[in-house]
Amino acid sequence: MNTHLSGTALTPEDPGYDTERTGFQTAFRQRPALIVAADSAEDVRLAVEFARAHALRVSVQATGHAPADAAPGGLLISTRRMAEVHVDPTARTARAQAGARWEAVVAASTPHGLAPLNGSAPHVGVVAYTLGGGLSLLARKYGYAADHVRAIDVVTADATLRHVTAESDPDLFWALRGGRDNFGVVTSIEVDLVPVARVYGGSLIFDADLVEAATAAYLAWTETVPEEMTSSILFIGLPDIEQVPPPLRGRHTAAIKIVYSGDAADGERLVAPLRAIGPRLVDNLADLPYADSHTIHADPTHPHAYLGDNALVRDLDAAVVGKVYALTGPNAPMMVVHEVRHLGGALSRQPAVPNAVGGRDAGYLVRVVAMVEGPGPDAARALLADVHAVLDPLSVGRNLNFVYGDGVPSDPDRVTSMYDPRSWARLRDLKAAHDPGNLFTGNHNIAPADGS
Incomplete structure (x- = not known):
């Protein structure tokens, strides 16, 4: 690697190679020929x-919650050290580097009465989540997180660092917001914040006999x-273990999760039909600061091994x-x-x-997430296939961010x-224009229109 690299090449x-390649998803770790632990945008460019220059496929990882492809070889760019966050309360924007997590944006935004469009797990990285769409806690009110991007700094396949906006390059700006890491390695992103200081939210959890x-x-x-x-x-x-709250230990439950950005009194009125379902094991709905x-x-914060997939459907019934x-x-199983x-x-x-x-x-x-421990990945794959056999007749697609890598190249x-x-079709045309050699392959890959 170039001697001007301020980060580390492994x-x-x-030593440190295994630690650097390990993300939140522990079942399938990438085994690249080279890892660049980047400290800066220039490190990413180099x-x-x-x-x-060496015809190495490129993949990128910040937190590793939803790796797409663990095929061996290539070059992995680890961006976890690039974690700066800056909030402009007047403009209602946040700028986050490639390795920043949503929890840092929440911490910097909420003192100003503002909220980012983060998901249910704030330890997820800002960039991959947003470029994959980003289904936030406030999604039905404000749309996808990708709908609120102002600017993106990205290193494209020609090793050029570009500042991309709707005005500077509308086609690439369109493709990056939804195409995730197929068009370059994002080094920072600027997003809108919304004027939400509090929400009415929490869980209504019912025992197994009330699932239906x-x-x-x-x-x-x-x-x-x-x-x-x-x-x-x-x-x-x-499981029936100490770490699980007593009302839920050893039980199968249905938990209705609520996030309402209106008045708490209106929230109480709106959830009345749900409380009428029957007795709750947990009912902790309350007015909460967004922080x-x-x-x-309460998503788990400890790394673990899992497989996951999803289906988008227009309509859904209880059957x-x-x-x-x-x-x-x-x-x-x-x-x-x-x-x-x-x-x-x-x-x-x-x-x-x-x-x-x-x-x-x-x-x-x-969406279905199967834990790999125990029966192993083949059993998890078989279960996901059985689920899709039920859902495929209704499916109108998949959400990119909830398709978790399973150790094989993208299907x-x-x-x-x-x-x-x-x-x-437009994404494939733009891939051919910006990355005709398909350098950025370690992902949910969009092949160039010419088929290369």
């Missing part, structure tokens, strides 16, 4: 220049709520959810998270500056399903 024989009733009531309820209400219903079986919004989903639950519930997220609202509309994010005609997202058909046909 080969498989070097790494791309080196990869281009909770499912039917929840789906009917979603047809009545305003755009300020973003919600999901999550089915999970938790505490991570407690609503279909029940069929999926029959596969993922108490009879599943491993621990499984099965979630239905309510979409629609602002998610269904293109923003003022359109982007490549697909699936806007979907009313719901159904072209699966990648195609993340976009509508016109966007897919």
